[in-house]
Amino acid sequence: xxxxxxxxxxxxxxxxxEAGPDTPIRVLSxxxxxxxxxxxxxAGATGYLLxxxxxxxxxxxxxRTAAGDAVFTPGLAGLVLGEYRRLADRAExxxxxxxxLTERETQVLRLVATGxxxxxxxxxxxxxxxxxxxxxxxxxxxxxxxxRVELVRYALDNGLGDAADA
Amino acid sequence: xxxxxxxxxxxxPSADCVEVxxxxxxxxxxxxxxxGPDTRVWILAExxxxxxxxxxxxxxxxxxxxxxxxxxxxxxxxxxxxxxMRTARLGGTVAVTAAPGQGTEIELRLPLPAxxxxxxxxxx
Numbered sequence: 001x002x003x004x005x006x007x008x009x010x011x012x013x014x015x016x017x018e019a020g021p022d023t024p025i026r027v028l029s030x031x032x033x034x035x036x037x038x039x040x041x042x043a044g045a046t047g048y049l050l051x052x053x054x055x056x057x058x059x060x061x062x063x064r065t066a067a068g069d070a071v072f073t074p075g076l077a078g079l080v081l082g083e084y085r086r087l088a089d090r091a092e093x094x095x096x097x098x099x100x101l102t103e104r105e106t107q108v109l110r111l112v113a114t115g116x117x118x119x120x121x122x123x124x125x126x127x128x129x130x131x132x133x134x135x136x137x138x139x140x141x142x143x144x145x146x147x148r149v150e151l152v153r154y155a156l157d158n159g160l161g162d163a164a165d166a
Numbered sequence: 167x168x169x170x171x172x173x174x175x176x177x178x179p180s181a182d183c184v185e186v187x188x189x190x191x192x193x194x195x196x197x198x199x200x201x202g203p204d205t206r207v208w209i210l211a212e213x214x215x216x217x218x219x220x221x222x223x224x225x226x227x228x229x230x231x232x233x234x235x236x237x238x239x240x241x242x243x244x245x246x247x248x249x250x251m252r253t254a255r256l257g258g259t260v261a262v263t264a265a266p267g268q269g270t271e272i273e274l275r276l277p278l279p280a281x282x283x284x285x286x287x288x289x290x
Contacts, residue, residue, distance in 0.1 A: 034173040074170045074208055081212055082172020089215070113170040114223040114271065115208035 038079045041140060042147040046071065072136050077113035080139055081106070087146070097149065099142040108135040167194075167207045176213040178276075185252045186220060186274065192248040193222040193272045201226025201270075216278045223271040229264035249274070 046065050061071040084101050091098040101109070111121045118132045125132070154160075178186065190209065197207055205226040212219045234246050246262070249272065253260045258276035 034171070038173045074168045074210070078170025078210055078212075079173055081170075081210075082174065085172065085213060085215075086174060110210065110212075110221070113208070113210040114221055115168060115206065115225065 034075075034079055037076065038083060041076065041080070042083075042143050044144055046140070072112050074113045074115055077109045080143065081109050081113065083143060084139075097146070099146045101139060105135050105139050108132060109139060112136065167209065170208065170210045172211070172213060174213075176211060176218055178218060182256055182276065185256055186218075186276065189249045189252040189274055190220060190222060192252070197222075197224045197226060197270070200229075214278075218276045218278060220274045220276075221271060222273075223269060225269040228266045228268045228270055229262070230266055234262065 064071050081101075084099065087098050088100065107125070108121060111124065112118075116124065118129055118136075121127070122129045122132045127135075194207065197205055201224055205224050207222065207224045210219075210221040210223075212221075238246055246260075250260050253274050253276065256276050258274060261273045261275070262270065263273070264270040
């Protein structure tokens with residue numbers, strides 16, 4: 001599913017009923033508002049493209065999303081790095097459920113954020129292309145899992161569900 | 167030019183912002199001066215627990231080994247001087263990674279606590 005976000009809340013778009021759990025979700029953002037993009041990604045979008053993306057980039061992104069790969073731009077890598085930092089700063093000292101990046105994941109995200117392609121990163125770190133993709137994908141998966149846990153917790157705390165059903 | 171940032175603003179005292187902006191501008195001037203017109207530049211800003219890191223990377227021709235030291239020895243106020251002095255003023259460090267044909271990466275690392283102290287002094 002593609003969501004054109006002209007000011008609409010991209011979270012609402014990604015949560016559409018017709019999208020099953022395995023539907024690749026991409027967000028095509030006009031504004032590129034950073035918090036919106038981050039929220040969409042945490043809600044399950046596998047990547048985003050700015051509207052200024054070329055047709056080649058769009059086709060490539062569609063192909064990669066369909067294949068289950070996250071489509072990461074440098075901007076998204078910067079947002080994800082920032083989100084892990086924010087979660088770490090906010091966490092209680094004894095909290096164990098705060099998602100964290102491994103050193104390798106941090107390294108890979110920083111390289112994506114400074115414009116290196118997966119192929120260049122693989123070469124630079126002597127990893128396979130697939131391993132680089134997995135590292136990037138993991139950084140998203142951990143955020144999305146955490147996001148779901150937080151939503152459930154919020155719902156329970158606010159009496160939106162019966163604890164026995166959760 | 168592509169810029170990667172966290173979603174939240176990075177709080178820095180305004181005096182620090184002026185220095186950081188000037189240092190990044192010096193890095194960009196350097197790209198404009200030494201790299202071709204098709205060179206791409208990426209800027210990444212990150213707020214760590216007690217540091218702020220700004221990375222400026224380009225995919226230009228890179229810098230030949232010894233080239234920076236040579237320029238400095240010749241007393242030319244180049245990239246190294248301007249960026250290093252500004253960053254040092256904030257108690258930070260600069261790392262330049264460049265290999266011929268591999269582009270150039272300049273990483274500015276600034277301590278946050280020092281910046282806060284500076285801010286309090288200014289407020290006093």
